Amino acid sequence: MGGRVRRYRRFLRDAGAWARGRLPRGVAGGVRRHRWFLGVLGLGAALRVVTVLGYRPALWFPDSYTYVVTAIKPRPDLVRPAGYSMFLRLFEPFHSFALVASVQHLLGLLVGVLVYLTARRLGAPGWAAVLASVPPLLDAYQIELEHLLVSDTLFATLVMSAVCLAVSRATGPVSPGSSAPSRTGGLVAAGGIGLLVAAATLTRTVGLPLVALFAAWLVYRARGRVLAAGVMIAAALVPIAGYALWFHATYQRFGLVGANGVFLYGKTMTFADCAVMRPSPDLAVLCDPRPPAARPPAQEYVWSTDSPLVKLPGITFTEENDALAGRFASLAITRQPLDYLGSVLSELARSFTPDRPVYPDAEVYGYYEFPATPPLPPGRYPATEGAKFARRYEQGPIDVRIAEPYAGWMRAYQGVARLPGTAVLVIVLVPPVTAAARRLRRGPAGVSGGPAGAGSAAWPLPWATAVLLLVMPPAVAEFDYRYVLPAVPAACLAAAFMAPKPSLHNIPRNVRI
Template sequence: MAGVARGRRWLTGGRAAREHEPVPEAPDRTRRRRWFPWAPGRMRKHRWSPWAPGRAREHRWSPEVRNRAREHRWFLGVLGLGAVLRVITMLGYRPAIWFPDSYTYVVTALKPRPDLVRPAGYSMFLRLLEPLHSFALVALVQHLVGLGIGVLVYLAARRLRAPGWAAALASAPVLLDAYQIELEHLLVSDTLFAALVVAAVLLALSREVTRRTACGIGLLVAAATLTRTVGLPLAALFAGWLLYRARGRTVVAGVMLAAAVLPVLGYGAWFHATYQRVGLVGANGVFLYSKTMAFADCAVMRPPPDLAVLCDPRPPAERPPSQEYIWSADAPLVRLPGITFSRENDALAGRFASLALRSQPLDYLGSVAGELARSFTWDRPVYPDAEVYGYYEFPAEPPPPPGRYPATVGAEFAQRYERGPIGTEIVEPYAGWMRAYQDAVRLPGTALLAILVAPPVLAGLRRWRRRAARESGRAAWALPWAVALLLLVMPAATAEFDYRYVLPAVPVACLALVLAAGKPNLPNIP
């Protein structure tokens, strides 16, 4: 037994060792548990670990998440399909698709100064993304903006108690229309403009419009105006809507107008300092002149000699589209000394247009109606010419490089922006898929006409049945409907019809329809 005891003391280092030498501490398993939650046997005890077995699935598919997904399942399906289509577009057309106006936008982005033809809002958008030197990124952001427009339409409809399927249906044209997706892939201002307008409508449909909300509406309208000048009348339209909801009280509408007008005045001051001219652009007279050439008859107008040089002896039915009177080298205005958009030429063109409107007002109204009717055809006939029409189709071959000034200068600036070669690379089979999709999926113009006609008809039927007598507040459909109508009429009244000018009106028109069908009213502004 003594030997056994001595052996134990030897194994343990002896009594002295046990009494005087420190015993090694046990490993700190708490520390291991704290810093290594993925150690074997520890994961189940740490509920916060996102990759713990069974926990991630439980977190992602909690009852609340499942209920929300079920509630919005129609919209999530449409949104997901729209995202897939945009990914295919990005893969098939790299990095983006160029339009003749794109080069001017890039020049203004890299050399900030007001442009004579277009306001600089979209160019400033390009300038914000310029440090990344990627037109592919610009196209990606525009596709995300397009998806965001669909989200805004859906949110506005749901907030005003439209059914989920109806709200998803209202967002479907902007999310799934092939021409909308192609427009987002073009380096043009229309997608940004549409997003600003839809956001302003969403704010104006708030149940409580405070002064802060009114300020936000005004800033969005100002940004839209500085992106496309057709947005300028929207300020008066939104002010009228706020007055209507406020029963004539002007405070909220005044705040909105101030927020909308002040940035525009600031841009106008910048334009005046650059060109010593009043306005946002220097082409108003030129574009209105091109519009009147669709009907102007100098035998009826009897212009003075200085204006007679702008006459076209051909009958109106035999004349080219209005845009040819701005860009064609044979146009009377282009043949005048100096650039087309000089102060003198723009003033001369404006005087001619004013005389034509005074002399032939009914012909002007007929011309506007004819241009507006092009928005509502079932097919898409080629207009204004095959070249411009082709830019709105997914191409089978890369578009040719620009061949005339000022686009040639813009191409050089675009190479500086990209820091590399520019152009459009077409990659199959993705590009072919989008061409086939574009042949099949679009919103016909006749369907857009039905969407615009339906809201006032539904409202009229409801009033005729005297149901409106029991309702209070303001009909929510009226604002998006009026905005859509304005966006369609203004280009036809001031320049000419173009297919890309129709698309920004589609989301607000669809929103107006779903709101009119659901009868939502808004409370008066206190």
């Protein structure tokens, strides 16, 4: 009874504060405690509002039209899984790509909030948590990516949601004296992680290795108990297997996409030397006599009409062509493993350049810049066909309308507010280097002097997630600037976990922290 009375009095006190135009005591304390983050979040929200006002209804990428086609006519696509298309389908009754872009901006803000709250919850100092939220909230290229009708923002949100859930205390080890609800809560959280990873995989197939990564993490967190990992794997594989069955019903072959061999072939053509490979006659038709240094980027071997693969009969992504391309790529990798490794590392290094040199070509690079003039309508099939479905989705024109001065403000902002590749490299290196330094400083009594928060033990998962997302595209396809951005929030979270906290022994007694 006393508790109800106290809650009622607190309600009356807070209501009175609101009536007088003041923040209640608890709310005011929270605002003061998180004021720096709220400032960053507010600025990020304002920038996104300016973007929505400046570019209407949204910005288009060549892949966007395929996503819209699948949203209107649901079926597995041979090149891209249908997760993002189903996301678009959720908003199809509103007939507004502007709404889709606005929701993606909200997801971008959510990623920043997840980074900050998770960092604080696991003991990171406030300044580190705020800094970790800055790249996902304020990077101009991140904001531009959110305004593009592509899958990366949704993918990044799903991955970060899984990471933040996985490092939370809910999935931690179950102590012998703990209650059953705690164990049950951990299993429910593990199932949620699995569903998030499955959704990420069905949005971008690069998420599939995350199933193994998160399973290993749960086994580690549970001190060898595999039940949580088993629940997570089952929750992830059931939707993925269901999608594979849908794919089989459509194309009479199992898979999530039908282009893995094709993209890996494009990747290997950056180094493949048929004189070294000595391919069989059926594979030799895919050789390029030009030396690797004179060849175009990997994507041209997938899409260009000059590609040996594209010249083969039938569409590029038939089962036969994909299998042939996959066999060629496997032969190139096994016969030239060092060349393959060098190609992966050289592509990965593009993630860490101080500037943003044009790559893979000016056309693709231009899609990542806020335009000064309306982009031209698509000129390639099937984008021209997809544009018809897009107009049906919008129930009106889909041409990009540029409104000044808002668009000009974002172009100017993009010229100065971006995360350099060298900064990404530093962020990625901070956690392992800091962990190694603390091990070296560890005294004979085993005291490392590191932070007391749980985050100091949680950094491996977000760090490994970031590294995997950076490495996978160059390993199986090619580097692209937009593939770097989903890895940044996880890397920032890992770095925040390793930030030093002030020692209580070194703080004067009259200083409050």
